[in-house]
Amino acid sequence: MNIKEARCVAGMVVHALADYCDQIVIGGSIRRGKPEVKDVEIVYVSKMEVVQEDMFWNEDIPLVDGQIIDLVKSGFWDWDRIVPRNGDKYKRMIFNPGGIMVELFRAVPENWGLILALRTGDAGFNKLLVTPETQGGAMPRGMRMDGGFLWKLGERLESATETEFFDQLGLTWIKPEHRDVDTLRMMLRARNFRAVPTLMGEEWLEG
Numbered sequence: 446m447n448i449k450e451a452r453c454v455a456g457m458v459v460h461a462l463a464d465y466c467d468q469i470v471i472g473g474s475i476r477r478g479k480p481e482v483k484d485v486e487i488v489y490v491s492k493m494e495v496v497q498e499d500m501f502w503n504e505d506i507p508l509v510d511g512q513i514i515d516l517v518k519s520g521f522w523d524w525d526r527i528v529p530r531n532g533d534k535y536k537r538m539i540f541n542p543g544g545i546m547v548e549l550f551r552a553v554p555e556n557w558g559l560i561l562a563l564r565t566g567d568a569g570f571n572k573l574l575v576t577p578e579t580q581g582g583a584m585p586r587g588m589r590m591d592g593g594f595l596w597k598l599g600e601r602l603e604s605a606t607e608t609e610f611f612d613q614l615g616l617t618w619i620k621p622e623h624r625d626v627d628t629l630r631m632m633l634r635a636r637n638f639r640a641v642p643t644l645m646g647e648e649w650l651e652g
Contacts, residue, residue, distance in 0.1 A: 446544065450576030451475050451482035454545050454632055458487055461516055465492055465508040468557060472550070472564040476621045484546040488561045490554055507551065513538070524548060534593065556593050559604040562611070562624075574614070574631075583614050 455471045459615035463469055466489045469478070473486030484533040513536065514523055525537035525546065536549040552560035562569050576582020576588050582592070588597045596612055604610035608618045615636055619628065 446482055448475060448480055448482050448486055451485055454547070455485045455487065458485065458540070458547055461521065462489060462512060465512045466490060467492055467554070470548045470561060472561060476565050477567070477624060478622045485549060485623040486548045486550065486564050488552055488564050490552050490557060493632040509551070526596070545607070554605060557604070558610040559595060559609070560593060562607045565621050566624035567626065569625050571630050573626055573629050583616065583629065585615055631651055
């Protein structure tokens, strides 16, 4: 579908979920401004409701989940029956009419920047972001991604903004429209080139 149609669908989805979210943004190829779009990607942080199970146990329930179910009942969309996904962090919906796929990615405030960055770039860009530096990727030595968070030497890092996430990888913030694998490869070459003088010592720098 063209980006105009995709933005229209994405806008309706955001409008339907916004009251149940603390943050919600349209990601994917729409955010990158691509003229043709395969599906709609939405990244959100749900508002939470504390439900008391018993006198000893409380559970935090994402309010968005109830709204998603209500929207299914109303005919707004349906679950993807071909590739069913209804997890805590990722859901696939089919928007009615038109059968347009809508992917919902849930973040929390502490990893909002990381999830939004990964759900904006193209497939090659995202793969290179999480590939170790030793294998030609962007992930610095001693760091890894697991469970939706960056980890450094066993310590979990918070990435509340995209800028913070890119900083943690030693990269400058990249505009959404430039988040493709070729741009990232160019930035990694520049990053590696800047690291060479450090390895050579201050005398090499002055010479």
